[in-house]
């Protein structure tokens with residue numbers, strides 16, 4: 001999986017959390033996700049199709065999800081409600097849709113977002129392709145954006 | 155004038171509604187739908203003066219919705235603002251050729267969103 005596929009998702013995430021939501025966020029160098037099923041408690045997933053096959057997963061702890069969506073929607077949530085789940089799904093939709101701007105040489109379609117909560121679940125990552133995890137640190141806690149994409153035909 | 159907000163995300167529908175209220179729209183003049191199919195029913199039973207429509211939605215997506223209302227005499231010229239996360243140029247072109255009046259990429263700050271839609275609210 002090419003490194004050039006990662007930056008668009010990193011930039012789109014920084015734009016959403018830092019520029020738009022005004023949350024103080026820093027990013028660490030992307031790493032290989034060793035166990036692709038080891039994510040946090042609230043994960044939003046979007047599938048990629050077209051010139052590639054892939055998936056993007058935004059994953060938060062419960063607490064971070066609640067705080068981040070409260071900031072996003074302007075309401076203050078105290079627990080994981082349907083609205084918090086909706087907000088996390090919309091965030092991954094924004095990250096994936098915005099990332100396409102920097103991948104314009106390819107035709108990519110994004111799926112509707114899905115959100116899963118809990119501690120053990122299986123993500124349908126594309127087979128035989130590594131998952132790259134972009135670690136973020138924020139005032140609301142750590143989170144990550146995880147990307148796996150099959151190399152595209154040039 | 156009635157405004158129809160169409161987005162599958164309840165968070166986005168709330169954000170858009172709040173911005174319209176801030177712009178002086180009356181709450182009862184703002185109606186919303188969570189997909190294109192439900193929006194089509196509302197478009198048929200109301201007189202909509204402005205559509206604010208997302209692209210990626212279940213059942214009937216925003217692009218399909220726009221193509222359908224553009225074929226209706228009633229809505230052949232009504233302003234349609236598409237606000238979506240889809241940021242690729244080929245998506246913008248496809249939306250414009252399908253009849254979208256103005257294309258805005260999410261996330262957009264309230265001030266900029268207002269600036270872009272205010273001309274349709276009078």
Ligand SMILES: [Mg+2]
Pocket residue numbers: 093161162163208209210211
């Ligand atoms: Mg949507």
